[in-house]
Amino acid sequence: MSKNKTYKISDLATEFGITTRTIRFYEEKGLLAPKRAGSTRIYQSADRVKLKLILRGKRLGLTLDESLDIIGLYDPAHGNIDQLHQLITKCQEKRTQLQQQYSDLEVMMLDLRNAEKKYQTALAEATSSHQTKIPV
Incomplete structure (x- = not known):
């Protein structure tokens, strides 16, 4: 180009x-x-x-300010070493953040599955005995 x-x-x-x-x-x-x-x-x-x-920064989850900081480090005369270090650091931070979010989602999914099972059991019991008590 x-x-x-x-x-x-x-x-x-x-x-x-x-x-x-x-x-x-x-x-x-x-x-x-x-x-x-x-x-x-x-x-x-x-x-x-x-x-x-x-x-690209947006796809990686970077803020505009973070992207600008990284773009500002562009220095081809010196191999873009500072820029590459900053990119690696940001990627590591975002991976850590996403891993925590993923773990949180796994816990939430388990909680939802357990709650759904409890409510299905309560519904079956209520239907068979005409009880309307909902467990908490």
């Missing part, structure tokens, strides 16, 4: 499967700074790459 290639907002929206409103939101937040030709936004290759990184 050429470094001098330009894109219209609709080009980027189509490529990344997002709305033009999403791109304008990122522009309003100062994340993208397209040039203008009248009322037409003209995005450069660097804007496209930044948008791609923002969307």
Whole structure:
């Protein structure tokens, strides 16, 4: 892809499967700074790459600020070492967070299964003896 290639907002929206409103939101937040030709936004290759990184960060569960911090560490002259360290740290943090959420969901699923069994048993008993007491 050429470094001098330009894109219209609709080009980027189509490529990344997002709305033009999403791109304008990122522009309003100062994340993208397209040039203008009248009322037409003209995005450069660097804007496209930044948008791609923002969307990747979003998929990984990063906040916009976290994505911006990581994008700001871009330093190809020094191998992007700081950026890569930060990415690894954020991935580890998100994995830990998701693992905890997963464990919490497993506990909730077990609680729901147990409650459902208890209520089914109570319903069967109530139906057979016309009791209406619901166990807690």
